[in-house]
Amino acid sequence: MADVFSPVHIGDLSLRNRVVMAPMTRDRAGPLDEPTDLMVEYYRQRASAGLIVTEGTQPSPHGKGYWRTPGIHSPEQVAGWRNVADAVHAEGGLIAMQLMHVGRAAVRANKAADAETVAPSAIACPDPIPGPDGVPVSTEMPRALAAHEIPGVIAEYVSAARNAREAGIDAVELHCASGYLPMQFLSSNSNQRSDAYGGSAENRVRFVVETLAALAAAVGPGRVGFRICPGVTFNGMADADPAETYATLLKAVDGMGLAYCHLIHIPNAGFDALELVRANWTGAVIENCGLTLDKANAVIGEGKAEAVSFGYAYIANPDLVERFRTGAPLAKGDRNTFYTGHGDDARGYTDYPRAG
Secondary structure, eight states: OOOTTSOEEETTEEESSSEEEOOOOOOOOOTTSOOOHHHHHHHHHTTTSSEEEOSOBBSSGGGOOSTTOOBSSSHHHHHHHHHHHHHHHHTTOOEEEEEOOOTTOOOGGGSOTTOOOEESSSOOOSSOEEOTTSOEEOOOOOEEOOGGGHHHHHHHHHHHHHHHHHTTOOEEEEEOOTTOHHHHHHSTTTOOOOSTTSSSHHHHTHHHHHHHHHHHHHHOGGGEEEEEOTTOOGGGOOOSOHHHHHHHHHHHHGGGOOSEEEEEOOOOTTOOHHHHHHHHOOSEEEEESSOOHHHHHHHHHTTSOSEEEESHHHHHOTTHHHHHHHTOOOOOOOGGGSOOOOTTOOTTTTOOOOOO
16 A cells, blocks of 8 residues: 555656655745755755655746745746755755745735736735735735736746746646635635636636646646645635635646646535545645644545645654654744745754754
8 A cells, every 4th residue: 555655656757755845935035036055955955755845936026925035037046946956856856846926915025126916806915924024014905917918927937937947847836825826816705807817716717727728838737736725714815615616627627637736635614625626636636734644644545645745844854754754753843933034044944953
């Protein structure tokens, strides 16, 4: 029976084990939003994962909303990510880049002066977001995208994916959760459009479907995944019928040959998200949220998911796979150093020791 230590093929990727490092914002990018030497070491330390999914990475300056998050739209950023990819590959690992356009979930002080905040509708994100000093402040009112502008936003994602592959990154993951731009199109409360991208579930999923299709055409479907979290309320999300929305989305993209669906599995009234995914998606599933080693092995052993991802556990345990294998206890992360906003701050980032 398969377990977390079994190899697996997901899309065009051959994972040596089924433990995936989940994407986690850590706010350590350099002044040009480029990966630093410290970030190279951070990812290198965790390369024993079957697959690393990077922190959310801006496809364009307009997609940035948080301080010190990295991008993949400038030569300096591509060069920095090449160093990260090379380090992970030297350790025998694989790395996918999460493409994260935050849409309306943005603070003006965190963005370049000429970068816009855009969304499907001119409705502000109600949740405050930390500014450059770490203190949460109100988000900026977004400008609603005109229909003719949407292909341009999709083109930014495509350019980012090509840049990621140029940097040696093995795959890309479209971030469709956490209240960011793709989820803003999906959710009925943040998408109040009356054109082909709003209204019915079929229309609200259109932006994500078109973006995934464009990414697949650009870098190959077996190197494209997507992350969802049906029913999450983070950053002001409140979809009237998430089961319908995500069933519609999954059915629409199921035939594309994409690498995987990365599910953040939270409780929902009336439906189980993993069952929803399995009923409407025939591709690989990476299960995430609140897993222990025993739960992860059960999910894989029962065929409910092809792989499992861990976020918080990877902060303090760069050797997580080895700890799972040997039964070593897991260290706990220091929440005070999760988001320092300093590109040269190793505290709580690269200074966690390996077991033994």
